[in-house]
Amino acid sequence: MWCLVSQPNATKNADLVIEVRLSHKATGQECLSQVCQKLGIIESDYFGLQFTTVRKEEIWLNLRNEIRQEIHAHPFRPTSTDGSKPAAIRFRLKVKFWVPPHLILQESTRHQFYLQAKVDLIEGRLSVTDPAATVRICALVAQSEMGDATGMPCQTESYLLSFFPHVTVKDLESFQASRDEWIAKILQQHQTLKGMSSTLAEYWMLKEVSQLKDYGTETFRARWILAEHSASMRESVQSTVAVSPQGVCITSLESEHRLSVPFCAIQAATNHNVRFLLKHRNDLGGVECASLKLETYQASIALYRSITEKHAFYSCETVRSAVTSQFVRDLKGTIASFFNENTDLGKKYIFDIQRTCREVYDNARRILYQAGDTQVPAPSSPSLSFPTGVTSCSDVSCKTTREQFSRLQEALLCRICMDDDISAVFCPCGHAVACSSCAKRCVQCPVCRAPANHTQPIFLPLSVVKEGFTMNNGNKRLEQYEIEV
Numbered sequence: 001m002w003c004l005v006s007q008p009n010a011t012k013n014a015d016l017v018i019e020v021r022l023s024h025k026a027t028g029q030e031c032l033s034q035v036c037q038k039l040g041i042i043e044s045d046y047f048g049l050q051f052t053t054v055r056k057e058e059i060w061l062n063l064r065n066e067i068r069q070e071i072h073a074h075p076f077r078p079t080s081t082d083g084s085k086p087a088a089i090r091f092r093l094k095v096k097f098w099v100p101p102h103l104i105l106q107e108s109t110r111h112q113f114y115l116q117a118k119v120d121l122i123e124g125r126l127s128v129t130d131p132a133a134t135v136r137i138c139a140l141v142a143q144s145e146m147g148d149a150t151g152m153p154c155q156t157e158s159y160l161l162s163f164f165p166h167v168t169v170k171d172l173e174s175f176q177a178s179r180d181e182w183i184a185k186i187l188q189q190h191q192t193l194k195g196m197s198s199t200l201a202e203y204w205m206l207k208e209v210s211q212l213k214d215y216g217t218e219t220f221r222a223r224w225i226l227a228e229h230s231a232s233m234r235e236s237v238q239s240t241v242a243v244s245p246q247g248v249c250i251t252s253l254e255s256e257h258r259l260s261v262p263f264c265a266i267q268a269a270t271n272h273n274v275r276f277l278l279k280h281r282n283d284l285g286g287v288e289c290a291s292l293k294l295e296t297y298q299a300s301i302a303l304y305r306s307i308t309e310k311h312a313f314y315s316c317e318t319v320r321s322a323v324t325s326q327f328v329r330d331l332k333g334t335i336a337s338f339f340n341e342n343t344d345l346g347k348k349y350i351f352d353i354q355r356t357c358r359e360v361y362d363n364a365r366r367i368l369y370q371a372g373d374t375q376v377p378a379p380s381s382p383s384l385s386f387p388t389g390v391t392s393c394s395d396v397s398c399k400t401t402r403e404q405f406s407r408l409q410e411a412l413l414c415r416i417c418m419d420d421d422i423s424a425v426f427c428p429c430g431h432a433v434a435c436s437s438c439a440k441r442c443v444q445c446p447v448c449r450a451p452a453n454h455t456q457p458i459f460l461p462l463s464v465v466k467e468g469f470t471m472n473n474g475n476k477r478l479e480q481y482e483i484e485v
Helices: 028-039 069-074 107-123 130-145 153-163 166-173 181-190 198-211 296-315 331-339 357-370 398-412 436-440 476-485
Strands: 002-006 017-021 047-052 058-060 089-095 220-229 234-243 247-253 258-264 268-273 275-281 287-294 327-329 347-349 424-427 452-457
Touching: 002 028, 017 028, 028 069, 028 089, 028 275, 028 347, 047 130, 058 296, 089 107, 107 198, 130 181, 166 452, 220 296, 234 287, 258 287, 268 296, 275 296, 287 296, 327 476, 357 398, 398 476
Parallel strands: 002 089
Antiparallel strands: 002 017, 047 058, 047 089, 220 234, 220 287, 234 247, 247 258, 268 275, 275 287, 327 347, 424 452
C-alpha cells in the first residue's frame, strides 16, 4: 500500500510530499511514524493525518485503526500515479494539537507548526484583527523566507503578494492605508530584524500567532436548536461551533446568541446521527443542555472526537482508559463477539489520543536527554535563558543544574493552559495547579474534582527575574524587538 503524505504548503514545493510504503494491514500510526521519522520529529503526538472524501469532507484519520478500515468507511477515491506504482492514498500532515511555541523542543517540529500557521493565515482559518500584529507577522515571515531586507520595497512586496494576499487585502481595509503605505510599514519592521536567523524568526512568528483567538481552534458549522416546541417545530439558528484548548464556544451567525463552555464545566457530550448534545453547568451552577444539528453524520462524529480529545490533551494529567478503550464493531465483529468477546475482529477505536500535553513534553525531553542532545530550542522568553556559553557546557554539574532549573520552571506552569504561572489555589481542597484566569473558569478542582467554592490568590516564594540571565547569543537586537512587540 502506497501513501502520499503532503506537508503544509506542499502545493508550492513538490519536495514537501513524502512517499510511504506500508503493509496491507498497516495502521495510521505506522504511516505517521514513518513520516515523522523521515522529518526527524520526535513530538509526533502533536500531528495527525487528514484526507478528503469525494463529498469534500476533511476527515482526521484515526491512527489506531487500520488505514483500509478508515478509508472504506468513507466515500474515498485513491490518487492515480505514473503507472509504475499502484494507486496511492493521499493524506495531509497537519497540526492537530496546537501548543505554545515555548513548549516545542525540536526545531523540526516548530518548522511544521510554522508552515501550518502560514497556510492557515493565507486560507483564513486564522484571522488577524490588529494591524500592528499583522505587520509584525508579515515581517517575521519575510525574514524567515528571504533573510535580511535589502532595502528594496519590491522584494518584500512581491513576496507578500504571493504568500499573503488575503491578509494584505483584509488589513488594508482595516486601517485604510494604501498598498504602498502597507508595504512601507512591513519593510520598516523587516529591516529591524536584520541578523535574525530563520529558525528564530519562525519562533517569534509562532509567538505572535499564538496570541490570536483562533489559535488551536477547530471550527464546525451546525444549527443551534434554541427551543424545541414539538417534533416538527424547532427554533434554530445557523451557528459555528469552535473547539479550542480552553473549551467549546457556540456562536450564532443570525443573532447575538453566544454560549461559551469551558472544559471543566462540561458534564457529558453525546451524538446520535446528526444530532449532538452538550450537557454543561451554567454560571449559577445549574445544568443546561445545548442541542446542535450538524450538517452530516461524519461532522457529528468529528465534533464528538474533537471535544473529547482536546479535553483529554489539554486539561487532563493523563488519558483515561474510558477514552482509550471506547470502540465499535462492524457486523462481522459483532457476530464474532457472541462467541469470543475478546476478539479484535471488526473492532474500530473511536479516539486515537495516547498522551496529554504534559506527557508529550516530558516524553520528548526524556528522549532528547537520553540521546545526549544538548541543543537548546528558541527561548520562550529572552529574560529566562541562561547566560551565554552555559548551554554548551558539557560538565555534568551544569547539565544537572539546567535540568533542575527546567523542572522548576515547568512546576510553576498552570496545568490547564501551560502558559502562565500558577497563581491561585482552589478552596477548600487546597490544590494549587492553575493560574488566576483559568481558575476563575473552573467550578471544581481539576485534580480531585471537589467543588471549588472560591479561589484564593497565592504568591509563590520563587520569582524568576531578569537579573543574572541574558540572551543565549547575546543579541541585543532581539531584546529590543521583544520590547517593541
